[in-house]
Amino acid sequence: MQTRFTSAQLADPATAHSEAILRKCVHCGFCTATCPTYVELGNELDSPRGRIYLIKDMLENGRPADKETVTHIDRCLSCLSCMTTCPSGVNYMHLVDHARAHIEQTYNRPFFDRLNRALLARTLPYPRRFRFALKLARIGQPFKSLLGLVPALKPLTAMLDLAPSAVPSPQSLETPRIANPVGRVAILSGCAQSVLDPEINAATIRLLARLGIEVVAPKREGCCGALVHHMGREGEALGFARNNIDGWSDLIDNGGLDAIIITASGCGTTIKDYGHMFRLDPAYAAKAARVSALAKDITEYLSSLDLPEPVITPGMEVAYHSACSMQHGQKITREPRQLLSRAGFVVKEPREGHLCCGSAGTYNILQPEISRRLRDRKVGNIEQTGAPIVATGNIGCMTQIASGTTLPIIHTVQLLDWAYGGPKPDTMAHIAPAHPVKELT
Ligand code: SF4
Ligand code: SF4
Numbered sequence: 001m002q003t004r005f006t007s008a009q010l011a012d013p014a015t016a017h018s019e020a021i022l023r024k025c026v027h028c029g030f031c032t033a034t035c036p037t038y039v040e041l042g043n044e045l046d047s048p049r050g051r052i053y054l055i056k057d058m059l060e061n062g063r064p065a066d067k068e069t070v071t072h073i074d075r076c077l078s079c080l081s082c083m084t085t086c087p088s089g090v091n092y093m094h095l096v097d098h099a100r101a102h103i104e105q106t107y108n109r110p111f112f113d114r115l116n117r118a119l120l121a122r123t124l125p126y127p128r129r130f131r132f133a134l135k136l137a138r139i140g141q142p143f144k145s146l147l148g149l150v151p152a153l154k155p156l157t158a159m160l161d162l163a164p165s166a167v168p169s170p171q172s173l174e175t176p177r178i179a180n181p182v183g184r185v186a187i188l189s190g191c192a193q194s195v196l197d198p199e200i201n202a203a204t205i206r207l208l209a210r211l212g213i214e215v216v217a218p219k220r221e222g223c224c225g226a227l228v229h230h231m232g233r234e235g236e237a238l239g240f241a242r243n244n245i246d247g248w249s250d251l252i253d254n255g256g257l258d259a260i261i262i263t264a265s266g267c268g269t270t271i272k273d274y275g276h277m278f279r280l281d282p283a284y285a286a287k288a289a290r291v292s293a294l295a296k297d298i299t300e301y302l303s304s305l306d307l308p309e310p311v312i313t314p315g316m317e318v319a320y321h322s323a324c325s326m327q328h329g330q331k332i333t334r335e336p337r338q339l340l341s342r343a344g345f346v347v348k349e350p351r352e353g354h355l356c357c358g359s360a361g362t363y364n365i366l367q368p369e370i371s372r373r374l375r376d377r378k379v380g381n382i383e384q385t386g387a388p389i390v391a392t393g394n395i396g397c398m399t400q401i402a403s404g405t406t407l408p409i410i411h412t413v414q415l416l417d418w419a420y421g422g423p424k425p426d427t428m429a430h431i432a433p434a435h436p437v438k439e440l441t
Helices: 013-024 030-034 036-041 048-060 067-074 081-085 092-106 111-123 127-147 151-162 192-196 199-210 234-253 265-271 285-294 298-303 324-329 334-342 368-384 395-402 412-419
Strands: 183-187 213-216 259-262 295-297 317-320 346-348 389-392 409-411
Touching: 013 048, 013 092, 030 036, 030 048, 030 081, 036 368, 048 067, 048 092, 067 092, 081 092, 081 324, 111 127, 111 151, 127 151, 127 192, 151 368, 183 199, 192 199, 192 395, 199 213, 199 412, 234 265, 234 285, 259 265, 259 285, 259 298, 265 295, 265 324, 285 295, 295 298, 298 334, 298 412, 317 334, 334 346, 334 412, 368 395, 389 395, 389 412, 395 409, 409 412
Parallel strands: 183 213, 183 259, 259 295, 317 346, 317 389, 389 409
Antiparallel strands: none
16 A cells, blocks of 8 residues: 655654554455454445554544544454454554554543543552442442433443452462473463452462472553554553563563463453563563563463363353454464363364454443344354353453353353363353263363
């Protein structure tokens, strides 16, 4: 694609990077076929190619974002399906991140939109506040239909829809001491996942401990920054990222780390991008690149180990939902399926596996209609497999899919923990395996 940026514009490194991305796009439109919003809405401006044109026009003319551009960029899920499809290697992720930051700086959103976004940014990344908000949501449930009558308050209704009926008690991450460990890793405790399902990291630590891996927790660590990053709040995202980089760097410098384990693929995509986010920051560039290189999804890390035979053979069918951040953001496709198969599960593939479930960080709250359409499409495809349970590797997808089906949605690592000697996940206690569980040891 030809561009017409001035040399003064290209002196800005973010614009120069976006210009290089834009020049790679050859307008072929292959990406439209796999874009969930284009598939659902059929509007070119809701396709990657259409958005690329809008972003080019906005940046090239150095103008503030307008309503039309904001509408179509806001509808983008950042699912990155377009990046998997694109034959020209267009880095849409960095382009849309830049566009979102530009929108945040130049566009004056309507009052309720600003309020909703500020509320989400000040709540979701903070576990205590998020827990409190979930408790409030239970009180707000009876007023849901009233709130739904006011269009500007639809995000609040969506939040109430997604809020679980019960919030697990807070759990501190217990990391057992391992005699003669064969590896040493840190684990991201994160934000929303630690509140919604602390059992995911508990299962990870149990499984790693059984494999002889020492898990250490940094003194300072929290939200990875993805939630606010996708809202264009760049400064806040960098603040979260710096905090984590400092925490993990302490551990790297004092004892070393083989990996930084991430159990929410949405966070993994962002942490693996810290190197890019800090490339121009002399104080953090090297540390951030080191952290990104060590970041591993739990399935990626487990696949690099010499695993023993599983303790049981569950013989159970599992519909595997590959989160967008897993398959498109991190290109991890083989590992979770192979681990599940090896552990004795029969992996079933839902149709249209490349399409987003509509979760996408805060998308299911800020764009509830499109999100619901995508969720129902995803749930239909999952239920068609006939599998009694669903496995996935991202808490956002777990919450989203669970809001549209009665099937238990379980994190992949919880199933692996069970197969390798851990407890059966509570959410599937009522499900009998297709074949009786065979104890191998
Ligand atoms: S990130 Fe997803 S929703 Fe956004 S343009 Fe690409 S494919 Fe479409
Ligand atoms: S597939 Fe790639 S090159 Fe083709 S229009 Fe989409 S982004 Fe541009």
